[in-house]
Amino acid sequence: MMPMLLLEEKQSASNRTPRQINRNVIFNQVRMRQPISRAELARVSGLQRSTVSLIVEELLRERWIVEGLIGDAPRGRKPTGLHVNEKRTVLAVDVHPAQTTLAVADLSGRITTQRELQLPSEPQKVIRAIVSGIKKIIAEHADCSFEGIGLTVPGRFSHQLKKTIFAPNVGWPIAQIKSKVEEATGLPVVVDNVANACVLSEVWFGSTEEMHDIVLVNVSEGIGTGIFVNGGLVRGAGEMAGEFGHVQIDRDGIPCGCGSRGCWETLASNRAGLRYYKEITGESLPSIDVLLDLAEKKDPHANEALTRMFRALGQGLHMIVTTLAPSQIVLVGEFTRAWARACSIISDELRKFPLPALPMLRMATEPGTARLRGGVALVMSEKLL
Ligand SMILES: [Zn+2]
Numbered sequence: 001m002m003p004m005l006l007l008e009e010k011q012s013a014s015n016r017t018p019r020q021i022n023r024n025v026i027f028n029q030v031r032m033r034q035p036i037s038r039a040e041l042a043r044v045s046g047l048q049r050s051t052v053s054l055i056v057e058e059l060l061r062e063r064w065i066v067e068g069l070i071g072d073a074p075r076g077r078k079p080t081g082l083h084v085n086e087k088r089t090v091l092a093v094d095v096h097p098a099q100t101t102l103a104v105a106d107l108s109g110r111i112t113t114q115r116e117l118q119l120p121s122e123p124q125k126v127i128r129a130i131v132s133g134i135k136k137i138i139a140e141h142a143d144c145s146f147e148g149i150g151l152t153v154p155g156r157f158s159h160q161l162k163k164t165i166f167a168p169n170v171g172w173p174i175a176q177i178k179s180k181v182e183e184a185t186g187l188p189v190v191v192d193n194v195a196n197a198c199v200l201s202e203v204w205f206g207s208t209e210e211m212h213d214i215v216l217v218n219v220s221e222g223i224g225t226g227i228f229v230n231g232g233l234v235r236g237a238g239e240m241a242g243e244f245g246h247v248q249i250d251r252d253g254i255p256c257g258c259g260s261r262g263c264w265e266t267l268a269s270n271r272a273g274l275r276y277y278k279e280i281t282g283e284s285l286p287s288i289d290v291l292l293d294l295a296e297k298k299d300p301h302a303n304e305a306l307t308r309m310f311r312a313l314g315q316g317l318h319m320i321v322t323t324l325a326p327s328q329i330v331l332v333g334e335f336t337r338a339w340a341r342a343c344s345i346i347s348d349e350l351r352k353f354p355l356p357a358l359p360m361l362r363m364a365t366e367p368g369t370a371r372l373r374g375g376v377a378l379v380m381s382e383k384l385l
Contacts, residue, residue, distance in 0.1 A: 022047060026055045027084075027384060028205070030065050031108040035081025056082060063088070064107065064384060084108045089144040091187075092375030093134060093151045094194065095177070097170045097221055100130055102137050103372045104144065107380065109205050111369055113137065123172035130177070131184045138185060147383055149187050150375030151177065152194040154221060158239050164191070166240065168257030169221045190378040194218050195242070196233055197374030198332050199226030202365060204377040215326040216364075217244075218371070219313065219333035222257070223265040227324065244320060245269075249312070264319075268312035270334065276305035288334045295338060309335070310342045314349025321355055328360045332370045336363045 025045050030036055033044065038056055042049040059065045066085045084107050092111075094101040097119075104113040117133045119126050138146060153174060155167025163175045178191045192200075199216035216226040223245035227234040234241045245265035246258045253262020254275075266272060270288040277291055278284050280301045285291050294302035317329060335342055343361055350358055364370035 022051060023055055023059070023384065024204070026052060027059060027064060030059075030082050031084050031205075034083035034108075035068065036083075037081060041082070087143075087145055088147055089141070090147050090376045090379045091134065091137065091149045092372040093130070093149060093181075094371040094375060095130070095151065095153050095174070097154060100133065101372060102133055103369075103375070104137065104141055105372065105376045107147075107376075109201070109366075109373045109376050111372055113141070114369075114372070119172070126172040127174075127177060127180050131180060134181060135184060138187075146187055148379040149181060149185065149189045150197065150378035151181065151189055151191045152197045152371055152375050152378070153177065153191060154194060154224065156193055156240055156243075157191045160239070165238070166243075168246075168259075188379075188382075190382050192378055193224055193226065194220070194371055194374060195224035195226035195332075197226070197378050198364060198370050199228045199330070200233065200381055201370065201374040201377035202330055203228060204381055205365060205373060213324070213326045214328045214330060215320050215324055216330040216332060217313075217317065217320070219269055219331065219335055221269060221271060223269050223316070225320065227326075229324065229326075244316060247316070247319060249315060264312070264316040268309055268316055272312065273305055273309035273335070276308045277302060280304055292334060292337050306335070306338060306341070307345060310345035311349055313342070314346040317346060318350055318353050318355075321350060321359055322353070325356075326359050328362060330362055330364055332364045332367065336367050339363055 025047070026041060029041055029044055033040070038049070038052055041056070042052045045052065060067060063085050065082050067080045067082055086106050088107050090105050090107065092103045092105055099119055100117045102115045102117060103111045105111045115137065117129065120129050134149065153164055153167060154169055155164050155174065157163070158165045162178060164177060165175070167174050178189050182189045195216050195218040198218055199214060202214060202216060212231055214228045218224045225242040225244045227242045236242070246256065246260060246263045248260055248262050249264050249267055250262030254266050255261045256263040256266045273288055273291055274285055291302050291305060295306050320326070320329065346361060347358065366373060
């Protein structure tokens with residue numbers, strides 16, 4: 001087995017310290033292989049046994065992991081198994097313009113409770129509804145110790161200003177969501193754009209440290225991208241980097257929530273897929289899931305609508321491939337239910353351009369819960385590192 005970590009190379013490329021990277025590697029190996037012994041950890045991580053022991057003691061002291069007996073050694077000291085401390089949990093809150101998903105997850109990203117919350121139509125009542133949903137789920141889990149709340153938003157959150165600064169698809173006051181949830185719960189709340197959170201989750205919960213240049217594209221009501229380059233998130237001035245969704249593709253296109261028109265997201269988001277279906281049939285569908293259901297039943301109009309959406313996705317991804325040359329593009333969204341078809345249309349579209357090499361296109365590690373795991377990763381990467 002190849003060693004997991006080439007420290008010298010990483011040091012220059014990553015904005016995390018070697019100690020942070022090693023803690024992350026050890027914790028992730030415990031998470032994936034629990035219960036696991038120290039000797040086994042040294043073997044699978046490729047790290048020195050002394051380094052492993054030091055980090056394990058630290059993680060035990062901070063109660064991220066716990067130790068129990070495993071196996072039956074005939075004599076001498078019994079080997080001990082390390083596993084993730086199940087009593088510590090995170091609340092993940094995935095905010096969409098019209099609904100919000102709440103989930104309780106353990107530190108390994110395993111979701112134990114999940115609940116949908118339809119948001120009220122009156123803008124002034126929305127935050128209150130989210131806060132009361134959060135308080136209710138915390139009250140129901142009185143036996144859990146919550147490390148914090150990881151809140152993903154369909155917009156840009158400024159860590160400097162501590163508020164959401166750009167959320168063109170949200171029609172209610174989302175700016176102060178962090179402080180409102182913090183005040184109501186007394187828990188630390190980590191907020192970020194959903195695509196940033198998802199790309200962190202791919203790195204955080206990923207099995208290796210090799211993912212260094214990865215772009216995650218979240219296709220939902222709009223399109224968001226999270227860019228992880230040279231071992232760190234790209235945020236840019238005012239934390240506005242990565243708004244590929246608002247690059248104009250069609251100058252005569254339809255108006256976009258950002259004030260411009262013909263932006264990539266007006267052509268390739270879930271809303272675009274539904275609009276194409278309506279253009280073809282004259283019929284409105286309630287959600288992208290219904291469109292995907294129809295396509296699975298071989299409805300030709302639904303398939304045509306999805307083909308248009310996937311072609312437009314490919315066109316926009318071309319910008320990302322050309323500008324950033326990522327080794328991987330991870331796609332998140334309901335449309336990944338039709339992955340084989342989407343992937344083939346997107347790849348065909350990318351091949352139309354003279355690119356040196358196509359990046360690997362793939363779905364998130366656990367596509368169904370990618371956004372919620374993103375929320376968990378936000379809290380974990382802040383607390384554990
Ligand atoms: Zn726009």
